[in-house]
Amino acid sequence: MDDALAIFSAHGGRLAAARAVYGEGDWIDLSTGIAPWAWPVGDLPMGWDRLPEPGEIAALEVAAAQAFGVAEARHVVAVPGTDLAMRLLAPLLDAARPAVIVPGYSGHRAAWPNAEPIFAPIAGREGSPYDLLVLASPANPDGRVTDPAMLRGLSDQTTVIVDEAYADPMPGLAPHGSDRLVILRSFGKFYGLPGVRLGFVIAADALVPRLRATLGDWPISSAAVAIGSAAYRDAVWRRAQQARIDETGVLLDAVLADAGLAVVGRAPLFRLIDCDPASALFAHLAHHAILTRPFADQPTRLRLGLPRGAGALARLAAALEEFVR
Incomplete structure (x- = not known):
């Protein structure tokens, strides 16, 4: 992999680097798997002039628990992003x-650098040699979903951490969090506001107090509390967002099929395609100011998020048609 491509293989969202390498332009960022429609913050009071009150953080956790289907909000802990x-x-x-579990999110290996990689898929079995298992479901980058019942069973013998960063548009494990089944949920991906840096840990009574003590009294900003609380209570917008995601996914699938590109993995917010070499397609799209996500360890794979609107979808279709001609 050349040096220019390697810059973009660590994670998505490196638009400044893309401009430096490929030039200025009206860039379309498909590299992150973040919804391209943001919850409308508008003139919501942010509270920048003060620290959040404990009751406000608790109210946010109640709103999040209701959105996730968690019965007791005390099991939901607000954090400044699930990566941290x-x-x-x-x-x-x-x-x-x-x-x-690999392939998967690079942040898992960064948090547990001594972890042994296990290639997916996994199956529950007696006598696991590991005392902790970390995975994403849906997985990044291939959208693989691991059977929730199997994970609950596996947690009887091993602590399991399930990263559900992409699970908002689909059923997840969140209601089943325990001290042996720890679930992470992200706010920014579904709500299109990654800069808020808000996420949640769902666990039970043994772990939650220790995590809260580590986080301290003000784990997140007043702005994150205000935005998250209002957004999680906005059921009308959530349904509209779900419809946008589903409809755009169908349109993206049609564009990729017209270009003859095989979709080898999918989640509601992204598609993984096979193209040999993927580096050529990545560079071609980048020269058209369209940023996608390559992978250093998967040279035939490229991940694309959802384009926002008909104009972005048409630009992607035209660039792909030019590439395959």
Whole structure:
């Protein structure tokens, strides 16, 4: 992989680097798997002039618990993004022999650098040699969903951390969090506001107090509390967002099929395609100011998020048609 492409293989969202390498333009960022429609913050009071009150954080956790289907809000802990939450959980759980399911999110390996990689799919079995297992469901980048019942069974013998960052548009495990089944949920991806840096850990009574003590009294900003609380209570917008995601996914599938590109993985917010070499397609799209997500360890794979609107979809279709001609 050349140096220019390697820059974009760590994670998505590197528009400044894309402009530096491929030039200025009206860029379409399909590299992140974040919904391209943001919940409308508008003139919501942000509280920048003060720290959040404990009751306000608790109210946010109640709103999130209701959205996730968690019966008791005390099991839901607001955190400044799930990536940081993983790095806080690692020393709290102190696993002697952790394992991480691959391929998957690079942040899992960063939080547990001594973890043994296990290639998906996994199956529940007796006598697991690992005392902690980390995975995403839906997985990144292929959208793989691991059977929730199997994960609940596996947590009887091993602590399981399930990263459900992409689970908002689909059924998830959140209502089943326990001290042996720890679930992470992200706010920014479904609500299109990753800069808010808001996420949640869903666990039970043994872990939650230790995590709260590690986070301190003000784990998130007043603005994150205000935005998250209002957004999670906005059921009308949530239904509209779900419809936008579903409809745009169908349109994106048609564009990829017209270009003869095989979709080898999918989640509601992204598609994984096979193209050999993917580096050529990545560069071609980048020269058309369309940023996608390559993978250093999967040179034939490219991930695309959902384009926003007919104009972005048409630009992608035209660029793909030019590439395959």
